[in-house]
Amino acid sequence: MTSPMVSSSNLLHRRAVIGELLRDRGDLLCVASLGAPNWDITAVGDHPNNFPLWGAMAASVMMGLGLAIAQPNRRVIVFAGDGEMLMSLGALATVGAQKPRNLSVVVLDNERYGETGMQKTHTAAGVDLTAVAKGCAIPTCLTVKTEAEIAGLRRAVYEGEGPVFATVKIDPEALPFVLPPSDGVILTTRFRQSVLGNEALYN
């Protein structure tokens, strides 16, 4: 059976997964790691509550953690590439120690460093990021490989008690760039104003 969410190699399409997780997002705050995750969150609909990290590799989970702690009444989702996550494994230990109830980390695992030429990452050699997250005392850890499992992940992100960690196995497809604003000042001001309201203008 074919589905627009699944490729001919039976792997999930990254933008279909993100589109489903960001659909009807309410006041969800979203941080994305550099490269393709940035283009993906923009492709499904740019939003002032998106904070794409452009060139700051390995920063996304710590940014999301800080945001979740600063905004405990809002849910925060981080989309991180597998290369990004491998470069910042220690961040998972801090998430496990802090246990923010409003944070979800979703790793888009194409087993490649997509942006720099599709070199294989260690997840292609069997490194299991979900097992790492479990070992870091993150209470809800999932690996998602099928379309049927996306609904459960969406529930965990919007209704579950975090922190939530998910590895989503995706097709290593190279998609057209859909760029968010590239000026860091614009991105930061837009995000702060959206989250904090006019207070952001005066502080």
Ligand SMILES: Cc1ncc(C[n+]2csc(CCOP(=O)(O)OP(=O)(O)O)c2C)c(N)n1
């Ligand atoms: C500190 C640092 N090292 C290396 C790079 C180069 N770089 C940019 S994107 C990227 C690969 C990202 O791979 P992944 O996070 O898996 O995302 P994908 O494109 O595969 O979705 C690398 C190595 C960088 N920007 N910063």
Ligand SMILES: [Mg+2]
């Ligand atoms: Mg990757």
